[in-house]
Amino acid sequence: MDGMIVEKVGRTTSIRQGVVVAQMVGFEPCLYSINALAGGKSLVYFDSPFILVGAPGQPKFSEPGDSGSLVSILENGQRHAAGLLYAGNGEGYTFVLPIEPILSNLQVSLVSGHNL
Numbered sequence: 001m002d003g004m005i006v007e008k009v010g011r012t013t014s015i016r017q018g019v020v021v022a023q024m025v026g027f028e029p030c031l032y033s034i035n036a037l038a039g040g041k042s043l044v045y046f047d048s049p050f051i052l053v054g055a056p057g058q059p060k061f062s063e064p065g066d067s068g069s070l071v072s073i074l075e076n077g078q079r080h081a082a083g084l085l086y087a088g089n090g091e092g093y094t095f096v097l098p099i100e101p102i103l104s105n106l107q108v109s110l111v112s113g114h115n116l
Contacts, residue, residue, distance in 0.1 A: 001020060002023075004019070005055060006052065006072065006082055008062070010063070013059075013061075017058060017061075018052040018055055030045070047101070049096060050083060051095060052096055061088070081110055083096040084102060
């Protein structure tokens with residue numbers, strides 16, 4: 001939901017909090033490197049991503065290298081997976097895919113309670 005506070009642990013930025021700005025409607029294009037050594041790029045489309053910014057008083061929510069980070073929300077004292085970070089831009093916006101369609105399409109589920 002718009003205004004919701006989320007958190008992620010990224011490879012580059014470690015723990016950061018962010019705020020959901022909106023969810024896009026439809027497919028959002030994203031230019032991806034398909035062969036970093038050869039410099040190849042391809043345009044891919046992601047369905048209805050969320051747009052996030054850094055929480056007030058904090059730096060940007062993500063930086064290059066944070067892609068793939070699990071984005072979570074804290075609800076009733078429990079942390080819940082909300083999405084996967086897949087891109088950011090130079091203007092401070094981060095793009096996150098909702099987790100449910102990803103899990104459903106891969107026919108997998110998340111397991112909790114490890115490393116307690």
